[in-house]
Amino acid sequence: MGFAAFFGVTIGLSGCTQNVREQSPEAIAQSVTHLPSTPDRTGLTWFGPELHVSHYRTLFYVYDTVDYRLGAQERYQSNANDSLILLINARYGGDNRHYEFAMMPNTSNRELNHRQHEAERCQIFNSLISSCLYRDRFSLSVTKAELELARDTGRQFTLASKTQAYEQLDLPPTIYGDFLTR
Secondary structure: OHHHHHHHHHHHHHHHHOHHHHHOOHHHHHHOOOOOOOOOOOOEEEEEOOOEEEEEEEOOOEEEEEEEEEOOOOOOOOOOOOOEEEEEEEEEEEEEOOOOOEOOOOEEEEEEEEEEEEEEEEHHHHEEEEEEEEEEEEEEEEHHHHHHHHEEEEEOEEOOOOOOEEEEEEEEOOHHHHOHHH
């Protein structure tokens, strides 16, 4: 029984560690999720594979992470608004961040839509330093035209506040091409 549980966890972990950026366009297309009858609370029914950016934080012995994935409404291409939504989930420690906009490649800034901000855990380290782990959820509108550009060359942008640039995110080539054909 113990071996079966270990094997199941090992298989699950190896599936989680596979980098979606390295998969073929066909494999990526198969990983797009569709909720046909029950949209989520934001009205989205299509979800792309989740991408992940992280770096180690020594104070908490954990990683600061940003998980992001593309979402769309059922018939977004036939609507007058052809926007899709990039859903972003950031977990980080240290100073409270104020994610305000995305710095786009053409040097324009695009405002982020905030959904949630919370302190998940606060504690004192070495009897001197007090710090917290935070979680922010927000989104960024992405147009169909931007996805068309990202299909061949990829697209990078940086999450930022008025005073500091944070994580650089990317839409790798072909990763969201399946959203253009739905």
